[in-house]
Amino acid sequence: MKISVAWILALLASFHNCAGVYLDVNNTASIYNATALVAEGLLDYYTGLQYGQPIGMFSNPYYWWEAGGAWGSILDYWWYTGNDTFNGILKQALLAQTGENNDYVPLNQSVTEGNDDQAFWGLVVMAAAERNFENPSSDEPQWLYLAQAVFNTMALRWDDDTCGGGLRWQIFTWNSGYDYKNTVANGALFHIAARLARYTGNQSYVDWAEKVFDWMKGINLLTENTGGNNFVYDGAKVEGNCSNITRLVWTYNQGLLMSGSAYLYNMTEDEKWHTRTWEFLNSSNIFFNNSVLYEVTCQAGKTCNTDQRSFKAYYSRFLGLTAQLVPAAREKIMDWIRTSAQGAAQSCSGGYDGHTCGQNWFYGGWDGFYGLGEQMAALEIMQNVLCLQKPAPYTAKDGGTSIGNGAAGTETQASNLSPLTITAGSRAAAGIITAVIGLSIVACTVWLVV
Ligand SMILES: *[C@@H]1O[C@H](CO)[C@@H](O)[C@H](O)[C@H]1NC(C)=O
Ligand SMILES: *[C@@H]1O[C@H](CO)[C@@H](O)[C@H](O)[C@H]1NC(C)=O
Ligand SMILES: *[C@@H]1O[C@H](CO)[C@@H](O)[C@H](O)[C@H]1NC(C)=O
Ligand SMILES: *[C@@H]1O[C@H](CO)[C@@H](O)[C@H](O)[C@H]1NC(C)=O
Ligand SMILES: *[C@@H]1O[C@H](CO)[C@@H](O)[C@H](O)[C@H]1NC(C)=O
Ligand SMILES: *[C@@H]1O[C@H](CO)[C@@H](O)[C@H](O)[C@H]1NC(C)=O
Ligand SMILES: *[C@@H]1O[C@H](CO)[C@@H](O)[C@H](O)[C@H]1NC(C)=O
Ligand SMILES: *[C@@H]1O[C@H](CO)[C@@H](O)[C@H](O)[C@H]1NC(C)=O
Ligand SMILES: *[C@@H]1O[C@H](CO)[C@@H](O)[C@H](O)[C@H]1NC(C)=O
Ligand SMILES: *[C@@H]1O[C@H](CO)[C@@H](O)[C@H](O)[C@H]1NC(C)=O
16 A cells, blocks of 8 residues: 555544644535534533533633624524534523523623623524524513614614714723724614514614614714725724724624625615625725635734634624625625635644634634634634525514514613622633643644654
8 A cells, every 4th residue: 555645644634633624615514524623612612511600601701792702603503504412502591691681781791791792692692583593482582582672772872962873882881982982883783773674674673774874974984985995993982073083994893784784785675785785895805815814903913802803703604694695795705705714624723622723714724823712703604605505594574483572672771780790710721721732732743743
């Protein structure tokens, strides 16, 4: 038997997978296999099943909002692959964190919770309604109801007193960021309104989406230039009437606006929303390097913080939704998704399990970064390769069975809540994980050299 170089490499990879997760984007079975490994890696950060740990929360340092984001990735994992292994813990988590008023402002998060934090839990329950995820029992709040409660409580915070409207970043005056009106809060309100509009067919939500979009455009958070670009900037301080725009761009903001426009186009068939979807799609070019997705504002400088390292996950999810809803955009989007997924897969060669994913998808192997955000982002881009094999989001008319209530969440006022103290978590475990992963990099390098 002739021993080839490829054979030796395959043997080495079977001992320690230094080549990343095997992925053939044209082979569905290969995508199932690859995403199963990455999804398992994601759930390694879930501590809610451990004794005394809160259901629905991930380990330190991942904040409550990112848990909402991660459950959205797990929901899509089930939807795109049909693998329901995690459905039980997903449903349990979504229902554990609804809070006392069933609006995702739980008392024990109110110290720090912002509009965007609430919105990311709103996104996952909205998706649960649209994917017809198993409904909660009748004595529990329903997915659509929860999404409407998130929308209604956010809309109630609309602030006409400064900047001609808009949501502040923070809900509570004691939090820093209360003086900032930003895109993630307003873009998420726009996005959820667009999805509720399409799901329910209720025109009020279209009107709200228009109002939020026009306001964002009015203060120049969204700028159009002659090249058809439509950049989405970070936000503006209330001081100075929102005239001083923070010109930072993030994938997740771009995606909120792009896919929200796609929902509105798909529902209304208004050409205006088709054009806007395309403007956000075209200006997304700045987030791609040879069709591989990256977080342009922080990735090259290796300065992405814990939150920012998960942004590509939401953008990937929003790309898939946009492809489902706007047929003309499919070719361009699928090229990006396939190329990026291939890059992400080859970055997933780190850690003691050999399939921990990195941050930089064109690095050529694992770049040494790891975390919940990296794992989510890789999972989302890989599972969204399957987006056109599955139905577009359902509506109440064609497959969605979740029951809602247009007045959800308006019975109580969030301002009644009182702040509690936050408890600090242990850092020791994180130290041990870092050490193990450090060893693993060395081991992987040794294998390659051998
Ligand atoms: C996947 O299929 C497309 C055409 O559908 C082709 O262009 C591409 O090269 C294929 N990719 C791989 C990795 O085989
Ligand atoms: C997927 O994994 C199964 C079980 O390990 C294996 O039999 C199959 O060959 C894999 N398929 C692909 C396409 O990698
Ligand atoms: C379903 O997902 C779990 C967890 O990722 C994995 O262990 C299992 O092999 C998957 N099942 C199939 C049929 O792919
Ligand atoms: C917050 O309270 C909810 C009950 O409303 C509980 O399920 C959850 O575990 C608590 N979360 C934390 C972080 O303590
Ligand atoms: C503040 O900005 C809003 C929106 O651009 C504008 O309508 C309003 O007139 C401005 N107010 C002042 C005092 O400049
Ligand atoms: C988007 O880019 C394509 C190709 O570059 C171009 O044909 C199209 O007009 C652009 N669309 C918008 C709305 O800018
Ligand atoms: C705009 O905001 C930036 C950053 O907060 C600050 O450095 C700058 O001085 C502000 N410019 C004006 C004109 O207020
Ligand atoms: C784009 O990727 C290549 C590797 O494929 C890399 O050399 C280059 O630095 C990247 N560009 C940016 C802007 O990161
Ligand atoms: C809306 O999405 C559906 C499902 O993908 C698609 O069949 C339909 O053509 C879309 N509608 C428009 C107006 O593009
Ligand atoms: C439509 O939505 C609005 C805003 O949430 C709500 O007030 C109204 O009752 C809804 N209408 C119907 C017919 O459900």
